[in-house]
């Protein structure tokens with residue numbers, strides 16, 4: 001794992017105050033962070049924000065495929081206890097849901113999934129009893145292996161946003177960019193062939209019930225601005241693939257491990273990951289289950305007009321999963 005620090009975009013006091021004021025006004029007007037009217041109001045709210053704030057939320061512009069937005073003040077005492085499961089969060093940290101929705105809408109269009117966390121646009125990532133060793137955000141005791149978010153789905157997000165509520169034990173999110181890897185031309189060509197499918201992950205209720213085997217998809221593909229990836233080894237039946245492809249896949253895994261950075265998020269940090277360029281994961285940790293556990297809020301964003309993916313993805317089915325766009 002590389003010890004390079006993750007790129008940080010500091011927010012100045014004026015921009016922080018503007019974002020907080022806009023979030024508070026939206027929440028006051030609509031009463032709840034999950035209000036459909038609030039979602040519909042996001043483009044108008046963003047249009048009223050300053051050029052400085054728009055500039056701060058310009059596209060990801062680093063080879064790391066990510067940046068950390070830092071400077072939003074979060075007072076731990078205002079938060080209340082970390083919930084033990086996403087389904088019991090209710091309105092806890094609602095102001096931060098709205099901050100994250102504004103940041104999302106400044107960068108693109110927030111999306112939600114019919115079958116995940118009740119269709120909420122902002123997910124809560126907390127360790128949950130009984131889920132310790134899953135490959136989902138609710139786990140803790142196992143390494144969450146680096147993955148493209150919602151890799152199985154052709155409608156997956158272009159950007160993944162993780163906002164840190166609480167992280168007393170400095171548990172790192174990990175991220176690795178395809179742009180920093182060194183792979184031979186043969187390996188890139190091999191991994192650009194559609195050889196193995198990616199199965200839906202355990203966080204999706206309906207997709208689990210969907211019968212039939214999904215089609216094989218390419219792991220790597222050239223887009224407008226360079227190489228991109230769609231990678232989720234924990235849900236890829238690699239053992240069914242031929243040995244030449246598997247060897248190339250192993251070399252990709254090793255390269256991603258070599259360039260991987262560990263980002264220990266601080267309260268108020270928003271990590272923005274380009275989901276076409278970088279994969280992300282998390283180191284293992286011991287959950288506390290005492291109301292002081294690590295707690296992240298997560299949003300998924302599509303960038304209208306972005307052409308980074310193979311045209312063939314348009315023909316993939318979506319497993320009955322409905323992606324809902326905020327506006």
Ligand SMILES: O=C(O)CCC(=O)C(=O)O
Pocket residue numbers: 125136137144149172173174280281282296298
């Ligand atoms: O807990 C983390 O740092 C990342 C978890 C994750 O993969 C996600 O929320 O998509």
Ligand SMILES: [Fe+2]
Pocket residue numbers: 147148149280
């Ligand atoms: Fe993830």
